[in-house]
Amino acid sequence: MKALVLAGGSGTRLRPITHTSAKQLVPVANKPVLFYGLEAIAAAGIxxxxxxxxxxxxxxxxxxxxxxxxxxxxxxxxxxxxxxxAHGVLIAREYLGDEDFVMYLGDNFIVGGINDLVERFTREGPAAQIMLTEVADPRQFGVAELDVEGRVIGLEEKPARPKSDLALVGVYLFSAAVHEAVAELKPSWRGELEITDAIQWLIEAGLRVESSVISGYWKDTGNVTDMLEVNRLVLESVEPLIEGKVDAVSELIGRVVVEPEAVVERSRVVGPAVIGAGSRIQDSYIGPYTSIGASCAIIGSEIEYSIVLPRASIAGVGRIESSLIGHDVEVTPAPNTPKAHRLVLGDHSKVQISS
Structure with a gap:
């Protein structure tokens, strides 16, 4: 079996970060989200x-x-x-040959890996096997319809009126039969070759399409909210490790990782949190679920539940939270400007103005 990982998307929902960076390389707990998928594929023996x-x-x-x-x-x-x-499958036709393959979306994150999925596909040999999960708003996803026995009988891509709340997770397993389906496709209303249409073609051709509903954690890390949530989830599993330098007056609480050559001075870090290699944390507070990338500087500031990408600098800022801060960003206080009040007051008025 081979693997096909799709990492060609432009990441419009993560702009402006993805104006200059590949969305699949935005880090979660200081490791690109794409790497988690590659590790899962290798762990499955592919x-x-x-x-x-x-x-x-x-x-x-x-x-x-x-x-x-x-x-x-x-x-x-x-x-x-x-x-x-499906266009990704089309251009990979020669590479894949007639082998079975797993298709993995490079910006997806799945807890627990894909070992069980691959083993089941190999054992049962359907034309396709998909993973489903319940979502709050299925209109944003490819949606599967199941019969009373749980078999897949229909799929739609981002339907206006979903027939279920079961969304396709970004991992699919296919036999070589999918190539015939893809070859028959026409672009959808979105101008794309939809993998849901290819799977629907297999169903209508009488081929077996199996599914499993996952109860574990899955995220399409296509927006900031999901990136921060995946970062939180990964940080939940970190173990404390101090490889950098932490001075005697700093305080580390809970599961904190300080990577090599990082320096923490006169600061408080509450885990789970990761301080990247070569970063400097000085006179600051780093709160839970925060990943500070490599070679960053956090000076006289507070930050919590956030991702800071490498070489960013945050200095003299009161508090930042729930944020994704890009490479080489500089965050500083706005200059103090004189404030004036222009008043027209009637007789005997009483006015309180904060100083």
Whole structure:
């Protein structure tokens, strides 16, 4: 079995971060979200990976390399534009050959890995196997309809009137039969080749499509809220580790990681939190569920439930929370400007003005 990871999307929901960075490389607990998927694929015993990349290919190729760091053999497949998930399968046709494969969306995060999913697919041999999860607003996702026995009987992409609350999770397993389905597709109203349409084609052709509803944690990390929630989840599992320098007057509470060459001075860090390699925390408060990237400087400030990307600087800022701060960002206080009040007051008025 091979793996196909789609990492060609432009990440419009994470702008402006993704104006300059690949969305799949935005870090969660100081590790790119894409890396979690690559590790899950390798843990499932898969070694051959086709990585579909687009405009951010140079950045992704520099980060992933030949895949040996993950125990993978990576072949890069260029996609000229994000034309849909099924288009990713289409351009990978020659690479995949007639082998079964798992397709993994590079910005998705799944707790528990995919080992059980791969084992079930190998054992039962359906034409396709999908993962589903209940969501609050299925209009934002591909949605599956099941019959009374739990078999998949229909799928729709971002329907205006969903027939269920079961959304497709960003991991799919396919036999070579999917290539015939993809070859028959026409672009949807969104101008894309939809993988839901390909799976629907398999169903209508009388081929077996299996599903499982996951109760574990899944997130499409396409927006800031979800990124912060995944960061929180990953940080819940960190173990305290001090490899940098923490002075005697600083206070570390709970599960805090201080990476090599990081310095914490006259500060309070409440975990779970990660201080990246080479960063400097001085006269500051770092609250729970915060990841500070490498070579950052947090001076005289407070920050909590946030992700700070490498080389950012935050100095003299009262409090920041629930934020995603990009590479090389500088956050400083606004200059103090004289304040004046212009008043027209009637006789015998009483006015209180804060100083």
């Amino acid at each position: 070694t051959e990976l086709g990585l579909v990349v687009g405009d951010t290919h140079a950045e992704i190729e520099a980060a992933v390399g030949d895949g040996s760091a993950f125990g993978l053999q990576v072949t890069y497949l260029r996609q000229e534009a994000p034309l849909g998930l």
